[in-house]
Amino acid sequence: MTTQLEDLLRQGMQRQGDGLAAPPRLLRDAARHNRRRRNGAAALVATGVVATGAGVGVSAFNGPAVHQAKPAAPTHSSAHSTSPRILTAAYVASRAETAIDASNAVLYTRSASGNGVTWKMWTDRRTGTNLGVSYDKAGNPLTATLVPGNGGRVTVVDYQTTSWWTYVPVTDPRHAPRLDPKAKRVNLNAFDTPAQIKAALADGNLTLLGQQRLPGRNTVHVTHTFDKGGLRLAMDMWIDATSYLPVRTAYQSPQLAKGQRAVNDLTWLPRTEANLAKLSLSAPTGFRHLSGPPKENLSGGVG
Amino acid sequence: MLATRGSVLLGAAVLLTGGRESGEDLLQHALERVLRHWHRIEGDPEGYLRRTMYNLATDRWRRLGRRREVLGPPPVVAIADRAEQIDLRDALVRALAHLPPRQRAVLVLRYWEQCSEAEVAATLGCSAGAVKSAASRGLHRLRELSGADLRTTEPRIPEKSVPEGRS
Numbered sequence: 467m468t469t470q471l472e473d474l475l476r477q478g479m480q481r482q483g484d485g486l487a488a489p490p491r492l493l494r495d496a497a498r499h500n501r502r503r504r505n506g507a508a509a510l511v512a513t514g515v516v517a518t519g520a521g522v523g524v525s526a527f528n529g530p531a532v533h534q535a536k537p538a539a540p541t542h543s544s545a546h547s548t549s550p551r552i553l554t555a556a557y558v559a560s561r562a563e564t565a566i567d568a569s570n571a572v573l574y575t576r577s578a579s580g581n582g583v584t585w586k587m588w589t590d591r592r593t594g595t596n597l598g599v600s601y602d603k604a605g606n607p608l609t610a611t612l613v614p615g616n617g618g619r620v621t622v623v624d625y626q627t628t629s630w631w632t633y634v635p636v637t638d639p640r641h642a643p644r645l646d647p648k649a650k651r652v653n654l655n656a657f658d659t660p661a662q663i664k665a666a667l668a669d670g671n672l673t674l675l676g677q678q679r680l681p682g683r684n685t686v687h688v689t690h691t692f693d694k695g696g697l698r699l700a701m702d703m704w705i706d707a708t709s710y711l712p713v714r715t716a717y718q719s720p721q722l723a724k725g726q727r728a729v730n731d732l733t734w735l736p737r738t739e740a741n742l743a744k745l746s747l748s749a750p751t752g753f754r755h756l757s758g759p760p761k762e763n764l765s766g767g768v769g
Numbered sequence: 770m771l772a773t774r775g776s777v778l779l780g781a782a783v784l785l786t787g788g789r790e791s792g793e794d795l796l797q798h799a800l801e802r803v804l805r806h807w808h809r810i811e812g813d814p815e816g817y818l819r820r821t822m823y824n825l826a827t828d829r830w831r832r833l834g835r836r837r838e839v840l841g842p843p844p845v846v847a848i849a850d851r852a853e854q855i856d857l858r859d860a861l862v863r864a865l866a867h868l869p870p871r872q873r874a875v876l877v878l879r880y881w882e883q884c885s886e887a888e889v890a891a892t893l894g895c896s897a898g899a900v901k902s903a904a905s906r907g908l909h910r911l912r913e914l915s916g917a918d919l920r921t922t923e924p925r926i927p928e929k930s931v932p933e934g935r936s
Contacts, residue, residue: 469908471861471908471911471912471915472880472908474857474858474861475858475861475862475876475880475908475911476880476881477858478858478859478860478861478862479780479784479862479877479880479881480881481858481859481862482780482783482784482859482862483776483777483779483780483781483783483784483881486776486779486780486783486789487775487776487779488771488775488776488778488779488793488796489793490771492771492793492796492797492800493771493800495797496797496798496800496801496804497804499801500801500804500805673773675770675813675814675815676810676812676813676814677811677812678812678813678816679811679812687812687813689773691773700773700774727883
């Protein structure tokens with residue numbers, strides 16, 4: 467239950483924090499104070515980190531600071547005994563891409579964000595078929611969308627309007643339908659399918675933050691920075707330290723309130739009949755069949 | 770880390786201390802601690818930095834005791850129109866200064882950093898029950914301090930959010 471007080475407090479905090487940016491001098495001053503206190507060895511570590519902050523470029527964090535500070539690699543299986551002693555972002559990305567390519571799994575993604583909507587998504591990595599279902603705070607389904615991997619018609623069930631429709635996805639923007647400019651367009655940065663995650667790993671803007679223990683596993687924590695709609699955004703990713711399959715992503719999105727992030731928990735399910743059966747969608751009895759997407763739902767497809 | 774998460778961390782520090790300068794001092798102090806122990810940090814440095822910052826803030830308030838910074842009594846306002854709502858939300862943030870350290874930290878983590886109760890508990894090193902209790906008492910106190918007639922609303926139907934390529 468949300469109270470007006472909570473909403474106003476949240477808005478007030480966002481108003482208070484709006485436009486704040488941590489000046490790089492904080493890190494410089496912190497390091498300088500430490501240098502005065504500490505011996506030379508500690509000062510060396512501090513200087514390495516200062517270089518990261520002063521450079522502001524996120525890629526600088528890939529550099530010596532992490533490497534000097536985190537010499538130990540995460541726990542590897544014996545098959546990975548040739549792993550380098552020092553982890554790099556490039557090495558982690560390469561291992562993760564290989565692991566995704568080698569996986570023959572149905573990826574189950576559970577997403578939550580501060581706006582109360584949760585997503586459950588299943589993606590067959592082999593065929594690319596994808597089913598996504600959104601739920602409200604009470605756990606009632608809002609929409610379900612089945613996207614076949616073969617480029618066939620997309621099926622959408624809207625549980626709020628008790629209707630369903632199909633459409634052919636349009637990938638060529640020249641053939642995309644004209645959208646009502648007043649219609650609300652949603653532009654979510656999604657990182658919840660193997661292809662999207664792999665693309666993020668491959669584009670090079672990855673920073674290694676260190677190792678982190680998540681429930682039941684050791685992970686490597688990386689962050690991927692990217693530009694979207696004129697904004698500089700970041701997607702954090704936690705990669706299993708043994709299998710190198712990503713197990714969690716968290717990212718900002720222009721559609722979420724400031725400070726809110728979508729968090730996806732990723733489970734790589736075996737490609738069994740039972741798991742593949744989850745990738746099916748049919749409208750409940752009594753739902754109205756529309757000839758195409760409602761105007762406000764147009765999103766690069768035609769009915 | 771500061772380049773990507775600095776604004777959120779500084780925002781938390783400002784809300785915890787009640788001012789921009791004192792917030793920067795708090796964040797810098799936490800950074801000093803993190804740098805000092807950098808070679809011993811296992812796991813997420815940001816998590817360590819955040820925990821350090823919240824602990825320092827709590828300790829600082831304890832140390833200051835009766836001299837705790839107070840930004841002045843928040844105005845008593847009632848909700849009538851949007852302008853007054855804006856006044857009220859600012860007053861609520863100012864009223865944070867009147868809360869005990871733990872309640873204040875819990876509310877900043879919950880409503881600024883959007884942490885779950887479990888994440889708040891992990892950051893502050895307490896139980897989820899203690900977090901729930903502190904949040905409830907903190908909100909109750911804020912309600913008293915603001916003097917506003919705020920009612921509980923039913924959960925709103927969230928807007929549909931659809932990834933690109935979906936309808």
